[in-house]
Amino acid sequence: MIVNERIQKLVNQYHENKFSHAFLFVTNDLGKTHQDIISLIKEISCPNKYKENCEECNLCYQIDSGVIPNIKEIYPDGQFIKKNQILELKENFKTKPLYIANNIYLINQAERLNAAAANTMLKFLEEPENNIIGFFITNNKETMLDTIKSRCQIIITNYEDENILQKVGIEAEEQDLYQNIAKEYLENNLTKSNDLIYLNKSLILNNFDDRVKITKFFNYLYLVLDKTINNEIMEEFAFLKQIKLTKLLTLQKFIYKNLETIPFNVNIELLLDNFCLEMEEL
Ligand SMILES: [Zn+2]
Incomplete structure (x- = not known):
């Protein structure tokens, strides 16, 4: 068909x-x-x-x-x-x-x-x-x-946009939260030079208090970047258009690497801190 x-x-x-x-x-x-x-x-x-x-x-x-x-x-x-x-x-x-x-x-x-x-x-x-x-x-x-x-x-x-929030298992009532946090996190990470370690605690750990939620969050970030890299710019993430492709690809790679280790990592906070240190070298 x-x-x-x-x-x-x-x-x-x-x-x-x-x-x-x-x-x-x-x-x-x-x-x-x-x-x-x-x-x-x-x-x-x-x-x-x-x-x-x-x-x-x-x-x-x-x-x-x-x-x-x-x-x-x-x-x-x-x-x-x-x-x-x-x-x-x-x-x-x-x-x-x-x-x-x-x-x-x-x-x-x-x-x-x-x-x-x-x-x-x-x-x-x-x-x-x-x-x-x-x-x-x-x-x-x-x-x-x-x-x-x-x-x-x-x-x-053009084909209808698949809802990537739904795709990673984020329930309807939580979708706004995930989207807003993702936006703030990416904006801070990529366009401002704020203290990322502080950002991890204030944004991610305060809002997502367990490993399952954090995994969903990073899965979502991964797909947002994926769409952007493939030139499917989402309205809420339009600012990503200004970011260099190499930077987006590197960030996506970090996220992938970290997603793989979340299930095995005892200390999530430490994992996030390491992630930030890598990011700062970008
Ligand atoms: Zn036939």
């Missing part, structure tokens, strides 16, 4: 022959967009008038399993998507599609295309050959190369 309305609309556009040859999906959820695009590929390729979870045809099954040679997915190889990955793709698509009507490529984390790879892509994009369709997915349009952006139909696919 296609969750996103805008992606769903593309099914009709395809059947009305109004389909582009290249799409750039800008999303706040890479996984969900990927899943929706796979569903889209099934809906436009299924020989049996695709029905929900089409089980009638082998083809939909094969698309799900990723074994159709006409559908190629590319992910970053290390930090970037590299030229040789695109050359390989071109080689693959020299022949007319066999199993489905189109040769389809899907570029995941498209902002990671390096310049050489992007240049190699241009032929696909400038002289769209028949039966080649490209899907680019990114959650960071700003860092994407203009050469690619300008040649794609851009589709914004």
Whole structure:
């Protein structure tokens, strides 16, 4: 099933022959967009008038399993998507599609295309050959190369924000408290040079009096940073936009490390103090 309305609309556009040859999906959820695009590929390729979870045809099954040679997915190889990955793709698509009507490529984390790879892509994009369709997915349009952006139909696919407070097990009546403390804690930690050790006692230990609560708090902080790092800025934490990415990543790493030791650490206060000392070196 296609969750996103805008992606769903593309099914009709395809059947009305109004389909582009290249799409750039800008999303706040890479996984969900990927899943929706796979569903889209099934809906436009299924020989049996695709029905929900089409089980009638082998083809939909094969698309799900990723074994159709006409559908190629590319992910970053290390930090970037590299030229040789695109050359390989071109080689693959020299022949007319066999199993489905189109040769389809899907570029995941498209902002990671390096310049050489992007240049190699241009032929696909400038002289769209028949039966080649490209899907680019990114959650960071700003860092994407203009050469690619300008040649794609851009589709914004935002999915509803999952409540991360709920995700880490914080009950509804406590959510405001956790959110406010998290905000104050991060603000103080990252933008002011207050005494962090004092802050631990006044903020964390005064409000969260046991290990379970402290664990929930740090789990929550971890996810807040995760969203920020992935460019999903939450209104309450908008100030994090001003913080350098390296600093956010380091803080996230500290939190992860500390979360691992909370269950074994007898003295929570000491653990928090150590955490602060590490933070001060940032
Ligand atoms: Zn099918």
